Amino acid sequence: MGRPNLKTLYLYRHAKSSWKDPTLADFERPLKGRGRRAAKSMAAYMAEHRLVPDIIVCSPAVRTRETLGTLRKTLGGDIPAHIDETLYMASAAELLRQVHHLDDGLASAMLVGHNPGLQDLALRLTGGGKPESRYRMRSKFPTAALAVLTCPGRKWRAIKPDGATLKAFVCPRDFD
Numbered sequence: 001m002g003r004p005n006l007k008t009l010y011l012y013r014h015a016k017s018s019w020k021d022p023t024l025a026d027f028e029r030p031l032k033g034r035g036r037r038a039a040k041s042m043a044a045y046m047a048e049h050r051l052v053p054d055i056i057v058c059s060p061a062v063r064t065r066e067t068l069g070t071l072r073k074t075l076g077g078d079i080p081a082h083i084d085e086t087l088y089m090a091s092a093a094e095l096l097r098q099v100h101h102l103d104d105g106l107a108s109a110m111l112v113g114h115n116p117g118l119q120d121l122a123l124r125l126t127g128g129g130k131p132e133s134r135y136r137m138r139s140k141f142p143t144a145a146l147a148v149l150t151c152p153g154r155k156w157r158a159i160k161p162d163g164a165t166l167k168a169f170v171c172p173r174d175f176d
């Protein structure tokens with residue numbers, strides 16, 4: 001069987017983190033209650049719509065790892081996941097380098113990370129899709145938001161600016 005002719009990239013911003021303990025470093029902040037609920041809602045949405053990546057690459061921050069844990073609990077703990085130090089507060093250029101290094105045998109991949117890098121990457125890659133969804137994503141990429149992009153080609157490194165189509169942009173408030 002050959003490699004797929006279309007790649008699906010999921011860009012998922014971590015759920016809402018807690019600022020309750022001001023002594024914690026940014027890296028150590030956990031999810032707050034609202035964030036845990038939003039992560040569960042988003043994971044349920046993904047399961048219902050069969051948005052299941054072949055691999056998840058996640059920032060090592062506590063809030064991203066907790067978001068990842070909720071996803072894997074709902075979508076299946078057998079999804080390969082990799083914690084990558086370079087994703088912590090990465091720029092769009094750094095995130096795109098990570099995408100370009102993905103295994104071409106994978107049809108889909110998810111990055112779980114932070115803003116502004118995720119939003120900047122989504123905006124940089126998206127050249128098509130529903131105008132309303134693109135406008136919403138450009139206006140705000142809130143915590144626990146998910147952008148689903150499809151990219152033509154067999155190689156991840158072939159993904160270029162304006163080359164992807166935004167298939168969906170989903171936020172927790174969409175479920176309220």
